Amino acid sequence: MREKNKKKDFNISKEHSDYLKSIKRENYFIRITQILVFVFFIAIWEWAARYKHIDVFLTSSPGAIYKLIVRFIEDGSLIKHLSISTMETIAGFFAGTILGLLTAILLWWFRRLARIMDPYIVILNSLPKTALAPIIILWAGMGFSGIVATAASISVIVTTMTLYTGFINVEKDKIVLLKTMGANKFQVLNKVVIPSNIPNILSVIRVNIGLSWIGVIVGEFLVSKAGIGYLILYGSQTFKLDLVMMGVFVLGVVAAIMYFFASWLEKIVIKY
Amino acid sequence: MEYICELKNISKRFHTINHETKAIDNLSMKVKKGEIVSIVGPSGSGKSTVLNLIGKLEKPSEGEVIVNTNSIGFMFQKDQLYEWRNIFKNCLLGLEVKNAVTEENKAKVIDMLKKYELYSFRNHYPSQLSGGMRQRAALVRTLAIEPDLLLLDEPFSALDYQTRLSVGNEVGQILRREKISTVLVTHDIPEAVSISDRVIVFTERPAKIKKEYIIEFKECQDDRTPMNCRNTLEFGEYFRQIWRDLDAGKE
Numbered sequence: 001m002r003e004k005n006k007k008k009d010f011n012i013s014k015e016h017s018d019y020l021k022s023i024k025r026e027n028y029f030i031r032i033t034q035i036l037v038f039v040f041f042i043a044i045w046e047w048a049a050r051y052k053h054i055d056v057f058l059t060s061s062p063g064a065i066y067k068l069i070v071r072f073i074e075d076g077s078l079i080k081h082l083s084i085s086t087m088e089t090i091a092g093f094f095a096g097t098i099l100g101l102l103t104a105i106l107l108w109w110f111r112r113l114a115r116i117m118d119p120y121i122v123i124l125n126s127l128p129k130t131a132l133a134p135i136i137i138l139w140a141g142m143g144f145s146g147i148v149a150t151a152a153s154i155s156v157i158v159t160t161m162t163l164y165t166g167f168i169n170v171e172k173d174k175i176v177l178l179k180t181m182g183a184n185k186f187q188v189l190n191k192v193v194i195p196s197n198i199p200n201i202l203s204v205i206r207v208n209i210g211l212s213w214i215g216v217i218v219g220e221f222l223v224s225k226a227g228i229g230y231l232i233l234y235g236s237q238t239f240k241l242d243l244v245m246m247g248v249f250v251l252g253v254v255a256a257i258m259y260f261f262a263s264w265l266e267k268i269v270i271k272y
Numbered sequence: 273m274e275y276i277c278e279l280k281n282i283s284k285r286f287h288t289i290n291h292e293t294k295a296i297d298n299l300s301m302k303v304k305k306g307e308i309v310s311i312v313g314p315s316g317s318g319k320s321t322v323l324n325l326i327g328k329l330e331k332p333s334e335g336e337v338i339v340n341t342n343s344i345g346f347m348f349q350k351d352q353l354y355e356w357r358n359i360f361k362n363c364l365l366g367l368e369v370k371n372a373v374t375e376e377n378k379a380k381v382i383d384m385l386k387k388y389e390l391y392s393f394r395n396h397y398p399s400q401l402s403g404g405m406r407q408r409a410a411l412v413r414t415l416a417i418e419p420d421l422l423l424l425d426e427p428f429s430a431l432d433y434q435t436r437l438s439v440g441n442e443v444g445q446i447l448r449r450e451k452i453s454t455v456l457v458t459h460d461i462p463e464a465v466s467i468s469d470r471v472i473v474f475t476e477r478p479a480k481i482k483k484e485y486i487i488e489f490k491e492c493q494d495d496r497t498p499m500n501c502r503n504t505l506e507f508g509e510y511f512r513q514i515w516r517d518l519d520a521g522k523e
Binding site: 034171173174176177178179180181182183187191192196198222271272 | 327329341345346350352354355356365366368369370392397398399417423434501
């Protein structure tokens with residue numbers, strides 16, 4: 001990337017400018033097609049709904065969803081539900097990620113502990129964490145705290161495992177170098193182990209945002225009185241498919257925004 | 273005569289579940305202050321182990337290692353620059369570890385970067401530099417802590433031949449000019465002969481000292497750069513003798 005920016009040559013050959021143009025054209029084509037796929041999908045859905053090729057009772061329709069979104073925005077309830085779910089997700093995300101990071105550091109520091117705990121961590125990791133949600137909610141509370149705990153529980157184990165693996169696989173000679181300079185264990189952690197794992201930590205962050213949303217929706221299905229998960233569950237129980245579809249749509253938009261934010265963060269943090 | 277380090281009757285054994293390997297057998301050697309000593313030997317003969325023992329990265333199974341300084345600089349085959357730090361920050365690493373990042377020391381590092389033609393690259397990341405520049409940066413990082421003893425473990429062998437000659441030439445001159453006591457491990461006989469005051473030839477594992485050569489160049493006494501040494505008749509003679517020692521060891 002850096003190299004490319006530096007080499008701004010003004011007298012480029014025709015062949016090279018053609019090459020650049022062809023790449024641009026190809027990227028353009030891909031982006032246009034991506035948008036068209038979405039437009040076609042919506043158009044066919046709406047068309048099929050209007051001419052009764054599909055049962056609107058089961059599938060809803062883009063027009064109906066749109067009208068519902070507008071109504072929900074106008075009476076302020078979309079913001080209310082959305083902000084509750086987003087708060088829960090962010091809280092669950094931070095709790096899970098930070099707890100996972102600290103556990104990974106602890107296991108790295110006490111390698112013997114890591115060896116002892118290994119089978120238990122593996123079992124916990126292979127267990128579908130959503131199965132624990134009812135228990136966690138009973139322990140942590142039937143509401144915000146329980147939902148946050150559920151979200152955190154989904155990401156914490158996999159964060160621990162991913163980061164611990166990254167920590168112990170730091171190139172050995174990089175640590176030896178620091179030791180020849182007389183570094184203590186904390187300096188090794190601080191100057192090699194963590195910095196060399198920044199790309200790892202950032203990709204964990206990206207994954208954990210998605211995992212936290214899963215936790216929040218599951219949690220809301222189980223106990224909540226508000227939130228996007230609550231809207232979806234309520235809509236399905238009362239056969240209001242417009243509401244269900246709206247919930248899923250809003251969820252998709254917000255999750256995508258958060259994902260792009262994480263990708264952007266990755267780009268600005270990793271400069272080398 | 274003052275010695276910077278001294279190995280007394282060192283033995284070293286390595287243990288794995290299935291094997292016990294004797295890497296060094298009753299080895300004794302001394303390095304004078306300001307002296308540049310090279311160790312050559314067959315691969316796997318425990319040359320690097322000797323450096324690790326001097327650098328206190330490992331403990332000997334028997335014998336005694338005496339090092340008369342706390343300030344040791346290490347350099348490896350790979351430069352081990354941290355790819356997430358720019359060149360300047362990489363060079364400050366040793367000072368950071370020793371909590372000695374002062375304005376004065378920073379200025380010294382900047383001077384060194386200028387001297388070794390890296391100053392204009394101080395904000396670049398290692399991946400943007402050539403192999404030779406990276407190795408020079410690694411040298412600045414090592415010299416920044418002002419080591420009394422430098423331990424070099426095949427520091428040039430990852431470089432291509434051309435770069436290797438020129439970086440070897442530069443580093444050799446720096447060591448001589450700054451009078452830094454040095455132990456250089458290498459399998460490159462010409463490199464050892466051109467840079468050192470003394471070459472120690474190791475046997476096959478378990479390592480013992482097979483022979484020792486005091487290297488003197490009468491032809492280029494006044495301007496003893498590694499490159500000038502390579503052009504003397506004496507150079508060829510040293511090379512042939514050491515080559516014979518190593519070759520004979522194979523049978």
